Amino acid sequence: MDITFYGAAKHVTGSCTYIKCNGKTILIDCGLSQGRDEKDMGTDFFFEPAQVDYVLLTHAHIDHSGRIPQLVKDGFRGEIWATSATRKLCDIMLNDSAHIQEMEAEWKSRKNKRAGKQGVEPLYSIEDALESLTFFKECDYDEKVTISEGISCRFIDAGHLLGSASIELWLEEEGKKRKLVFSGDIGNFDQPIIKDPHYIDDADIVVMESTYGDRIHKKPEGAVGHNVPTVVRARELAKIVEKTFQLGGNVVIPAFSVGRTQEILYLFRYIIDNSLLPDFPNLPVFVDSPLSAKATAIFASTIQGYYDEEAMKMVNEGINPIIFPSLTTIVDVEQSKALNFRKEPCVIISSSGMCEAGRIKHHLKHNLWKREATVIFSGYQANGTLGRSILDGARHVTIFGEQIDVRCNVTSLQSISGHADQEGLLKWITSFTKKPKQIFVNHGEGEVASYFATLIKRELNISAYAPNPLESFSLIDATAIPIQSESPLPSSVSAKLNNAVSELIGERESLETVVARMIKASKDDELSEKDAIRLTNAVERLRSDLEYLAMKWCGDCDKDR
Incomplete structure (x- = not known):
């Protein structure tokens, strides 16, 4: 019985949490990464999709649902549980996302062809999106469903989007029982159209979002506390x-x-x-x-x-x-x-x-x-x-x-805003009538998630931690003990990693040549202002990316010591 944070760990997008219990594998969400998150996490799964038995989907937004067609494309044949409204919205959203994937792949392929490079395959196709919809199973709010022996769940209105939910998950393995709660995206109070977030009584372990964990939304004139009519x-x-x-x-x-x-x-x-x-x-x-x-x-x-x-x-x-x-x-x-x-x-x-x-x-x-x-x-x-x-x-x-x-x-x-601010997040977690033993803070930028976890520890006296990507914890102990993952990287990920390293080594000389020419051209006043700006921006982006990788690599090395 363990949990691994594959997506939205110290990131906002790409939600995907992996749970093992009784020989079954469960994903809470399977979302697309966007912006810098996509560069950090890539597009390959760090597990074998064919070995996943269930997906419990908090809501339809693409950063929570957008990789489900890719999951199916790569071998998933299990069940996807969601509310009826989420299923209806995924029908249009996943097809739209697939259309975008195909269009972008076509554009990149044309661009590559002009440069003598290989074409690009879309992450998934419209056919993959349509097939993924056949694996959905609908459930109502507040209905406890047993999906497998020792595994039950219940969807609670999260007040974020039509059909959005927090998920209660009951696990039992070898006589050990644990109740987990996944907040999903917690909505604002008095949000138009939909209901306010509903509260949950108890949990051993909570995984909660922290999108705005470091700030309080500016309230317009006339607002009273959390209430904005x-x-x-x-x-x-x-x-x-x-x-x-x-x-x-x-x-x-x-x-x-x-x-x-x-x-x-x-x-x-x-x-x-x-x-x-x-x-x-x-x-x-x-x-x-x-x-x-x-x-x-x-x-x-x-x-x-x-x-x-x-x-x-x-x-x-x-x-x-x-x-x-x-x-x-x-x-x-x-x-x-x-x-x-x-x-x-x-x-x-x-x-x-x-x-x-x-x-x-x-x-x-x-x-x-x-x-x-x-x-x-x-x-x-x-x-x-x-x-x-x-x-x-x-x-x-x-x-x-x-x-x-x-x-x-x-x-x-x-x-x-569709997301609760710091006050709303604290109100949600303090609504538990029985304090959780452990809180994992995710779905927030790195500094924000860490800050909010520290705030919970200081203000609420509850053990809280913002996990890093790919970090795993045993659930046998209610306080969730960190464990070293023994699962090998999928072959597709290993191959891409090896190719990327080889290409980086091979491109070193080219990069040195470009930098040397850039310096010479700058000294000789051969660069136009526009080209100088473009080159400077490109070098700055590269420097930032290399700095990030070096920091991450050195951090991992320090851990190994």
């Missing part, structure tokens, strides 16, 4: 829109297609119904994302057991809470392009939420340089993403190979 969120959003429209600019909102887009639409419906923008009664709102359109349809039809009282009241009155007359959903590419040539200001909601792909990049290209425009971030921006660069105050960004000045107003709506 819809009217407060709507007024905050309306104020930004009004100021931007008065300047004649567009409001561009990068938003996750599933969850965040629908919550923002709910707020705009409230703004219109309550005349919070009297000078703009027919507020033009465009959702430019085919996936968002499909997700909105699922949100509108998947109601019972998921909507909160406020949203259900509207439904019972015959009102669709996320659709309104001045809303236009864009599917056609030409319509999307036409948005950038409108003469009247408008609101554009588009994906991806971290600005790494999708139509949002086109809208940013056409609006970032305009002083009258506003970009509103509505969700977490991972390290290494375009969204993070803009939010952190970059003066210039590169989009589609073109340098774009950032002159517009950039802001974020922390009050509509």
Whole structure:
């Protein structure tokens, strides 16, 4: 009976936790890594997918579900347990992710071909995504399910996304019983449409997220403690829109297609119904994302057991809470392009939420340089993403190979974050009527996860630790004793590692030559300013990556001593 942290350990994305019990293997989530996390963790599994028996899925967001088709492609034939809403959302999200994988592989292959290199295979195909959906088994909230001898689970509403869940997991092996709780992504209180997070009574061991474990969301005027009523969120959003429209600019909102887009639409419906923008009664709102359109349809039809009282009241009155007359959903590419040539200001909601792909990049290209425009971030921006660069105050960004000045107003709506802040996380863990013996802190950037674990130890007097990637612990003892993994690396991972080392050694001379030429050209004033900036940025990225690897390697060496 043991646990290994394969994903989202000192990272935010790529959630994947591996559990062994009674000869069975269970994954809690199987998500894609994004931004810097993807570079750190790679794309190969550190275990054999064919040996996995069950996947328990906390929710549909791609950083939790996005590698399920790859798992199936590589041999998984077990059961995937999730709520009904999560299953419905995965239907559209995994297919969309597969489409992106195929498109990116095709683009990289064309680029490689021009350089005389080999083509690139997608991580998985649409066929893999469709096949993965056949392994899903649905369960209701609060329903305890026995999935195998000595292994039972129950899904509890986490208040993060339609169908999202914290998972209670009961394990029994050779007379030893352990109860584990996996928080999943813990939602904010008073989040539009969906219910608040539900609490859990007890656990021996808790694995909990720490996305915002080091900060407290800025509360808008009118908020009372954790409670931020819809009217407060709507007024905050309306104020930004009004100021931007008065300047004649567009409001561009990068938003996750599933969850965040629908919550923002709910707020705009409230703004219109309550005349919070009297000078703009027919507020033009465009959702430019085919996936968002499909997700909105699922949100509108998947109601019972998921909507909160406020949203259900509207439904019972015959009102669709996320659709309104001045809303236009864009599917056609030409319509999307036409948005950038409108003469009247408008609101554009588009994906991806971290600005790494999708139509949002086109809208940013056409609006970032305009002083009258506003970009509103509505969700977490991972390290290494375009969204993070803009939010952190970059003066210039590169989009589609073109340098774009950032002159517009950039802001974020922390009050509509889908993740609980430090106060919300502490409220969730202190809701346990019986203190857990051990807490593992994951789903947070390295420093944040470690800080939050220290905070728990200091403030709550509970043993807490932020595990490193690939770290394993025995669950036989309730305090979870670290163990040395005896499992060999899968052959695909070993082969890639050996090839990468060989290539690095082989490229050393080329790198030295490039650096020497760069230094000479710089001294002789042969470099243009643009080329000098590009080279400097490339060298800085390489230096940063090598520093990270050296630090990690030396740390591992110190452990071995």
